[in-house]
Amino acid sequence: MSINKDSAADLYRECVASDRNIEGDETTPLITNGLLQTRAKGSSFASSVFNLMNAIMGSGILGLSYAMAHTGIVGFSLLLVLVSSLAAYSIHLLLKLCDQTGINSYEGLGEKALQKPGKILVGISIVIQNIGGMSSYLFILKSELPAAIGSFLSPDRTVHDWYEDGRLLLIIVTLCVVVPLAMFPKIGFLGYTSSIAFFFMLYFVVVVVVKKWSIPCPLPHNMTILSDAFKISNSSDSECTPKLFIISSKSGFAIPTMAFSFLCHTTVLPIYCELDRPSKAKMQNISNVSISLSFTIYIISALFGYLTFYTHVDSELLLSYDTFMPRDIMVMVVRLAILLSVLLTVPLIHFPARKAVVFMLFGNRPFSWLIHVTATLTILSVVLLLALFVPDIRNVFGVVGSTTSTCLLFVYPGIFYLKINPGPLRSFDSIGAVLLVVSGFIMGIISLSVIVNTWINYS
Incomplete structure (x- = not known):
């Protein structure tokens, strides 16, 4: 694909400089007849798809059935199509800006558009967003890992050992797994772990579909359930009728949860920079494939999770299965699969957070292991x-999703495009950029208002 030669050269120099700082000069020229070619070593198409999908999917998949239960099947589907389409389009704008300017970082585009305040604003947003994402993933580990271990032990046990303490286990897995993987200096190294995480997610979807026919509806009357999300003592046949459209105070959690579940924009440009034979068209194809596959997995898991528990679905879907099928072998295995998938996602989304911190504090200073290790340990300590x-994963989804996620998904790409490309507003991309900004502000304000109102009513 033909691009501006000077911009391509700038992008090449930024990517090569990063590689040389870490590994030494192992590159070949990228520019040939105005075409962006390749470095000697780069990430494959499949590896890049797995990395981007791993950045997209994570603990967000566990909250989508809850979102469907409070928006309805059709309402949820329309919102999911809208959010995923806007996410794909905003990636298109980011890649177009990257192609034109030769800048290979989100923070760099912010600086190009809004000078230093833009760099700081984007950097802080990335740090807050990714720290929120990582903390929600570790929250899943804290709450689910003891239950996963306990499901393999005798139900008659009365003594709880150290390996059933969620906080202690979380500290151990962070030190033994997350920290070593997060120390990798290049995001491409995580391609193999991302492919493993993807297949774990596929298994999760299969189990959700299969178990739809294993749990009766109405839910059993004789079960005593302590969770506030499962007040089912008066279950009736009317509760087994799926709702197409639902509007309630809890509907406000749907959009931020979806925005949180499709946000991968902070990892797009690092993946683009390390891509084998990088071009805007190729990276756009990677983004489209990743978002389409993620959309398919999301809609199937949300639909069958909702059709299993209806209005009684928990904000964390796995807790619903734990209530009714605590000793089921498929549920036990899928719990471990999700935990491993979430665990392998944390180092991936840590990469852009660390990159943003280093860029804001040290600019384009050559790679330093001291800075790299210090930033990694500091960020992971805050996340832990x-x-x-x-106290509740919905708080993370709600606040983070309605603020930084909507900004990084919609607002910033639109603003940056309009600032860097001051062309006629009647062009397709300019109109699309304006719609992104407007949509982002509307979604963020409405979602945050509903969430705050819900907190006030339930406090």
Whole structure:
């Protein structure tokens, strides 16, 4: 694909400089007849798809059935199509800007569009968003890992050992798994772990579909359930009728949860920079494939999770299965699969957070292991503390999704495009950029308002 030669050369120099700082000069020229070619070593198409999908999918998949239960099947589907389409289009704008300017980072585009305040604003947003994402993933580990281990033990046990303490287990897996993987200096190294995480998600979807026919509806009357999300003592046949459209105070959690579930924009440009034979068209194809596959997995898991529990679905879907099928072998295995998938996602989304911190504090200074290790340990320490004390995962989805996620998904790409490309507003991409900005502000304000109102009513 033909691009501006000077911009391509700038992009090449930024990517090569990053590689040389870490590995030494192992590159070949990228520019030939105005075409962006390749470095000697780069990530494959499949590896890039797995990395991007791993960045997209994570703990967000566990909250989508809850979102469908409070928006209805048709309402949820329309919202999911809207959010995923806007996410794909905003990636298109980011890649177009990257192609034109030769800038290979989200923070760099912010600086190009809004000078230093833009760089700081984007950097802070990325750090907050990714720390929120990582803390929610570790929150899943804290709440689910003890239950997963306990499901393999005798139900008659009365003594709880150390390996059933969620906080202790979270500290151990963070130190033994997350920290070593997060120390990798290049995002391409995580391609293999991302492919494993993807197949774990596929298994999760299969189990959700299969178990739809294993749990009766109405839910059993004789089960005593302590969770507030499962007040089913008066279950009736009317509760087994799927709703197409639902509007309630809890509907406000749907959009931020979806926005949180499709946000991968902070990893798009690092993946693009390390791509084998990089071009805008190729990276756009990677983004489209990743979003389409993620959309398919999301809609299937959300639909069958909702059709299994209807209005009684928990904000964390796995807790619903734990209530009714605590000793089921498929549920036990899928719990471990999701935990491993979530665990392998944390180092991936840590990469752009660390990159943003280093860029804001040290600019384009050559790679330093001291800075790299210090930034990694500091960020993971903050994430671990948040995960240990966050009371409800919906709080993370709601606040983060309605603020930084909507900005990074919709607002920033639109604003940056309009600032860097001051062309006629009647062009297709300019109109699309304006719609992105407007949609982002509307979604963010409405969602945050509903969430705050819900907190006030339930406090």
